[in-house]
Amino acid sequence: MNKVLLGSTGMAVSPLIFGSLPLGPLQADMPLEQAGRLLRHALDRGVNMIDTAELYETFGHIRAALKGYNGSCYLVSKTHATDPVTARQHVERALRELCVERLDIVHVHAARVADPFTERAAIIDLLLEMRHEGKIAHVGISTHYISAVRQAARHPEIAVVHPLINREGMGILDGSAQEMAEAIAEVATAGKGVYAMKALAGGNLIAQARQSLRFVRDLPGVHGVAVGMLSETEVDANIALFSDSPLDDGLWRGLEARRRRLKIMERFCVGCGACVEACTNHALSVFDGKARVDEDRCILCGYCAAVCPEFMIRVV
Template sequence: MKKVLLGSTGMEVSPLIFGSLPMGPLQAAKPPEEGGRLIRYALERGINMIDTAELYENYGHIREALAGYRGRCYLASKTHASDPETARKHVERALRELAVDHLDVVHVHAARIADPLVERRSVIDVLLQMREEGKIAHVGLSSHYICAVRKAAASPDIAVVHPLINHRGMGILDGTAEQMAAAIAEVAEAGKGVYAMKALAGGNLIGEARMSLSYVLGLAGVHGVAVGMLSEREVDANIALFSGAELDPAQWETLESGRRQLKIMERFCKGCGACVPACTNFALSLVDGKARVDEQRCILCGYCAAACPEFIIRVV
């Protein structure tokens, strides 16, 4: 697979980036050995960047994939911490559990914060300090806000931006897909690396996956797209799509026939409400003492599952 420069970072990455969220406990709950085999399969076929996060709880899967691997693989993680002490702990845990001496990118994971450059200033500062310590190569910003992406363009501290974008604009908190696309072009023009998230809106757009992925990949300023994959068949199909190779229509029709949804085991819901503020897209509420999901808003990220103390929410 061809490689592209990720902005001014000097990183030459595959435009298809392995999005590791779906294989962890928030969604498919694959065992680390099984998840590791799939990631290793992708690495050996040319994908050379993995996107993960503290919240995903899947560092063991990635460590399994990297064991004995001699190729270059870039690792990007995220911290959702609101204070510097916790952010440092998140990074140090990632280094320890991944068994690496540094991370290539660590994002300030601030999906629902309109101005993370102000509200997460102390977190950015500690990540910059860890960059000086050699534990982080680049500081990034992960956001669902157009205004946050635009502000990152002017920040000397942010080297990589991980914005939410899909052709329907699902999950964007302050505007349209067209407005986010314009912000992405602006931030890339400023020299930032850009790799997109939620091109399939967390699975809501699986039925039109080829068109949806091609739309995001073709946007000005997008260097790569993180795509969640759970099978070798998905890896092969996406590599073909991102490489401009001839596609197998039958294979894609099968893949696009899949559907995912957020499942709340209502019978066991105690109505504690912990899932509601965890939702990055305001898709959850309590109705008659039970958690309810607005499927029009839900982008199937699974963060609510991590917040549920009863473990009764799952993306399936």
Template sequence: MQYNRLGNTPIVVSKLCFGSLTIGPLQRNLPLDEGAAVIRKAVELGVNFIDTADLYGTYPYIREVLKSHRDLVIASKSYAYDSRTARETLERALRGIGRDYIDIFLLHEQEGPLTLKGHREALEYFIAKKQQGVIRAVGISTHYVAAVKAAAVMEEIDVIHPILNYRGVGIVDGTLEDMTAAIELAYKNGKGIYAMKPLGGGHLISEFKRALRYVLDFPYVHSIAIGMQRLEEVYANVSFFNSGEIPYNLEMVLKSYKRKLFVQDWCAGCGRCVARCPQGALTIGEEGKAQVNHSRCVLCGYCGSVCPELAIKVI
């Protein structure tokens, strides 16, 4: 496994980052021991970097793995906008993973300069906690070119977690070329870059080797977060990151998986998922229930977090 220093930070991370969203309640909702076993296997194979978020509900899995692997690098994300919400989400993360510090804490889903300005109080709180040693690095996650460009020139930002895949799936405000140029700028300015959604939230699984080669060959990222929810996915991803190849049997298993966003019959049509979806993949249909445009859905599962009826899932 390749390891890289994350920009100008002292943090060293594996090229492959374990994206934990997929094992939690927004997606597969694995039992605690099963989900922890998937992460643990990745760690045993060389992965030292785990990505999560306040939204994901995956702290219990990570806490379980940290009992036996204490020195893992953990990144989390928060929608905090002021000092109170920043404190609450940071404390929730620390309690959740069972540590008195966290390696990386990010402002989640930033859109650009105005969003960063609106979350400035939270950012200042995280910076203060970095100075106290509670956080080792601060930054942002984003699907927006504008946010990458803004953060690239902010001295106080250490790490950027941008969307990147060879088709540009999920980039909200520009082209793939726009995003790669912004990431290059940030990288050259010393920002730690770990990319998200190299498989386009599942849309590029049928071309997963091409998709993974693209991000592995892209020179301006230090690590790549990939959601994994099965041991076979861990073995396949580690193999590809190490050798550029995936054993045939694993490839066949991966190709057999089919995932989609599914709306249960009891959907009440409240529209919260529609408002929450940044890709515009959800609408309320004639029957008064949510319906999915699968060509736009990136399978992030965020819509499920706002559904009061728990009627929408990634399966």
């Protein structure tokens, strides 16, 4: 794959970025060695950036892929902490478990925060401090809000933005897909790197995966797209798509026929409502003492699974 400059960071990245969320316990819970082989396959094929987060619990999966690897790989993590002490712990854990001295990007993981520059100002300051210490190369914002993307365009210290965008606008919390696309173009014009998330709306657009991925890839200002992949077949198919190589129609029709869903193990659900509060898309509710999901609203982000005290929610 040809590489693309990620804004003003100096990083030349593959337009296909490996999103590691599906590998971890919030979704597929893939064994470390198996995940390591899959990630290494992607690296060997030219993918050179892996996206993770404290919430994903995939540091070990990535470490397994990087063991003995001599090529270039940019590593991105995120902290959802609300206080600087915890944020530092998240970054230090990522460094320790990934066995690296510096992370290429660390995002304020602020999907549900409309104004992270106010509500997470202390976290931004902490990440900038760790950048000065040499532990972080670039500071970014991960968000589902158009308003946050627009604010990032005017923030001198934010180098990279990781926005939610898909052609249906599913999961965007304050506007439409068109409005988010306009904000992305604005923030890229300001010199920020942009790599998108949820191009398939967490699997809801998988039946039109090729068109949906191309839509996001081709938006003005988008330098890359993070895609969760669970097989070498998916990796190879996406590399062909992002490289504009000939596509195997039969293979893609098979991939597009698959459907993922949120599974709540009702027998063990205590009806606490923690998942409802965590849902960014108002897809969950508690009815008759049990959590229920509206599959038309669910974007399969897995945030609800991360807060379930009984560990009874999975994306399958």
